[in-house]
Amino acid sequence: MWAVQYHRCGGPEVLRVEDVPAPRLREGQVLVRTLASAVSRIDVMYRRGRLPHGLFPKQTGFDAVGQVVDSRTEAIVPGTWVAVVLGLEPLRSRGTTVELLAVEPSRCGLFPHGYTPRVEDCALVLGGLTALRALRDGVRIRPGERMLVVGAGGPVGLAAIQMARACGAGVDAVAGRAALHSCLTLGAAEAWDHRGTEMSELRASQRYDALVVAAGKPSEWLPAVRRGGRAAITDGGAWPGSIPTALRTGVRSVPVAAGHGSEELTWLARRIARGDLVPVVGRRYGPDGVARAHAELGAGGTCGARIIDHRQTRIL
Ligand SMILES: NC(=O)c1ccc[n+]([C@@H]2O[C@H](COP(=O)([O-])OP(=O)(O)OC[C@H]3O[C@@H](n4cnc5c(N)ncnc54)[C@H](OP(=O)(O)O)[C@@H]3O)[C@@H](O)[C@H]2O)c1
Structure with a gap:
């Protein structure tokens, strides 16, 4: 073979x-x-x-x-x-x-x-399994909540958008330019290019109940979540470095693996x-x-x- x-x-x-x-x-x-x-x-x-x-x-x-x-x-x-x-x-x-x-x-x-x-x-x-773990075990998404997916253009992020929508949550996405249209088609309310100028405002917005970080630095994105909100980090190696920011911002942040x-x-x-x-x-x-x-x-x-x-x- x-x-x-x-x-x-x-x-x-x-x-x-x-x-x-x-x-x-x-x-x-x-x-x-x-x-x-x-x-x-x-x-x-x-x-x-x-x-x-x-x-x-x-x-x-x-x-x-x-x-x-x-x-x-x-x-x-x-x-x-x-x-x-x-x-x-x-x-x-x-x-x-x-x-x-x-x-x-x-x-x-x-x-x-x-x-x-x-x-x-x-x-x-693999992307679907990781997204399932991130939404179900990581952020425990609930209907009516607002979630941000960072790194939304890859297999993990595109599956996370669809699963969150199926749970009745609202989703926004940050991805590369090539994936913005797919993010919107699959259910994101808004989709931004991660190289765009509005990123610093979005990162500090405290607007979201939940966050999935599938790319970029988790510590930069945790302040986009309200105090008491939840975050799932799909790159386990990037998670420890984000702990001080999670403590400062009052966000419960966990690493997730596909299993x-x-x-x-x-x-x-x-x-x-x-x-x-x-x-x-x-x-x-x-x-x-x-x-x-x-x-x-x-x-x-x-x-x-x-x-x-x-x-x-x-x-x-
Ligand atoms: N723990 C596990 O079991 C497991 C399993 C699978 C995946 N993962 C992890 O999950 C993550 C996502 O996997 P994937 O396969 O979906 O990744 P991927 O195919 O590499 O997609 C990453 C996405 O993020 C975008 N991006 C790149 N840099 C960014 C930044 N600084 N800010 C925001 N977005 C950015 C990319 O856009 P451009 O390409 O246009 O830049 C692309 O849309 C990876 O870290 C991977 O290692 C973990």
């Missing part, structure tokens, strides 16, 4: 599409023929050597959508379509940008029977299938374009997810 993997840490050029043996299915696992995966900052951190993993070669990719083709568990039968998030795996080398993935049911969400996922649905898997809960993934898969959540794909690549996707991540102009379409393999 094909797999995108690397034999040493480094820049995007270390990523290669290679022919590898299919994974051996262990008791309790399912074998998934993948349809698509996404490129996230976690993949970049692994590739740069900032996150521990098992022996090289290390495969890339953290989430996927695909169909179960073999099963050694009663939990999931062959033929089921699943959404997968691996979670951090310091002792393993597997990734999701591969043809076949052996994975535990605890890391799979089930699409409803009769729904065949599309490649673009993968835009909502990989199967119940949450199934919740997400159901909403994707029902069309309650709209996937936004900024750019599609084939497996031989993963290095390009890594290089382009964080380079600006983001509007939705960078998706790897696994049907586009030209090798082997």
